[in-house]
Amino acid sequence: MVNAAGRQRVALFGGTFDPPHHGHLSIAQAAADAFALKKVLFTPVGHQPLKPGESAAPFADRLAMVRLACAEDSRFEASAIDAPHPNGSPNYTVETLNALRREMPEAELFSVAGADSFLTLRQWREPDRLLELAEWIVVSRPGSPLRELAGLDLSAEQRKRVHLVETVHEEVSATELRHRLEAGEDCTGLIPEAVARYIAKNHLYR
Ligand code: ATP
Numbered sequence: 001m002v003n004a005a006g007r008q009r010v011a012l013f014g015g016t017f018d019p020p021h022h023g024h025l026s027i028a029q030a031a032a033d034a035f036a037l038k039k040v041l042f043t044p045v046g047h048q049p050l051k052p053g054e055s056a057a058p059f060a061d062r063l064a065m066v067r068l069a070c071a072e073d074s075r076f077e078a079s080a081i082d083a084p085h086p087n088g089s090p091n092y093t094v095e096t097l098n099a100l101r102r103e104m105p106e107a108e109l110f111s112v113a114g115a116d117s118f119l120t121l122r123q124w125r126e127p128d129r130l131l132e133l134a135e136w137i138v139v140s141r142p143g144s145p146l147r148e149l150a151g152l153d154l155s156a157e158q159r160k161r162v163h164l165v166e167t168v169h170e171e172v173s174a175t176e177l178r179h180r181l182e183a184g185e186d187c188t189g190l191i192p193e194a195v196a197r198y199i200a201k202n203h204l205y206r
Helices: 022-035 059-070 093-103 127-133 146-152 156-160 174-182 193-201
Strands: 009-015 039-044 076-078 108-114 135-139 162-165
Touching: 009 022, 009 093, 022 039, 022 108, 022 135, 022 162, 039 059, 059 076, 059 193, 093 108, 093 127, 108 127, 146 162, 156 162
Parallel strands: 009 039, 009 108, 039 076, 108 135, 135 162
Antiparallel strands: none
């Protein structure tokens, strides 16, 4: 959990988490195991620039659900560092990582992403800076072949900062879950139980 230089490894795990599901937990666990991460910070995003339009559930509910999901593993922690900005402007990961760097100057910073998400890196704000601010742990996701990373045109130096975890094969997506919940279908086994109870109690995704 502490590397040779004595620095703790901390990873940002950003997402909409609308709602959080077992795919999220699996990739965070796989990343934490593979890279001896001390902490994985689940950060629900206020306004995701590449997913315009409102999230189905408000930020406060997404954060509450992420808190419940994080109880599944002692290395996981929910963070509101990526809360919506007062003026409603989009949340950019480069700003989040900068903020984390200021908050934890001693930590060795990682960022966890699913393959589908990381493959859009060139559309993100300041992609080259993102690769300087953190090492990236990119986890396999069905339908998003990791060989497509070649299309990102990373330099040899940048490529060294991108680590692949290819052992996760989770078909689940939040979009599919929202549809199932809306239709009143059972989502047992796809969502942590405490999150499922929160959704039912607060009448989300109806
Ligand atoms: P949606 O269906 O609403 O787009 P999602 O299921 O992709 O949502 P997000 O909250 O947008 O969930 O994802 C956060 C991060 O988790 C992203 O980096 C995404 O690639 C990753 N991720 C989500 N589900 C999986 C999965 N089943 N396998 C691998 N990575 C995943």
